[in-house]
Amino acid sequence: MKIRILKKSDDNLNVYTVKNSNISYEELEGLLNTYDKVIIPHLHWADKDIHTLPENFGNLKVKGDLNLRYNRLTSLPESFGNLEVGSSLYLSFNELTSLPESFGNIKVGGDLYLGSNQLTSLPESFGNLKIGGDLSLRGNQLTSLPEGFGNIKVGEKLWLHYNPWTIDTNFVNFCEKYKGELVLGDELEEEIKRFNKLKEWEE
Secondary structure, rough: OOOOOOOOOOOOOOOEOOOOOOOOHHHHHHHHHHEEEEEEOOEEEEEEEOOOOOOOHHHEEEEOEEEEOOOOOOOOOHHHOEEEEEEEEEEEOOOOOOOOOOHHHHHEEOOOOOOOOOOOOOOHHHHHHHEEEOOOOOOOOOOOHHHHHHOEEEOOEEOOOOOOOOHHHHHHHHHHOOOEEOOOOOHHHHHHHHHHHHHHHHH
């Protein structure tokens, strides 16, 4: 494989910067297998029929957007938690059923979109996330939040609607105590109101 778009970093010989973001899956995989860290301006791999990502994909630093929407990803490598994204990370419209435990360690400066997947649960580390913009979990199969979810930091809106949530005390308490902007949707808001009324009657 002939690489013509690399620039050696001055401070660390094991770090390479890719000048041209128009890079193929095979080229990037080769770089990740060769160097400790690969830096790229942005990466747009939407609608590429991608089923899997390289095991060391987390060794990537994307200065701008990382767009992986409209693919066929069912899982992410454990290294994904090492990922650094300067702007937004788009993982919506895939087939993800779960996320690696390391996921809560990723660094995302902008939005994080995980909507329209098939997630049934979130890793315990998810509450460690610090997202600069929106965090969207809409349109999955989530029924409950991990224990540490209340520690999450979201700069803009947190989207939770269109999931089959179990409306219990823990979920309602989170929604009531969450200090940021929470998007639940009309149906979910009505369910929470009904739960609170039933709770009042029981008391």
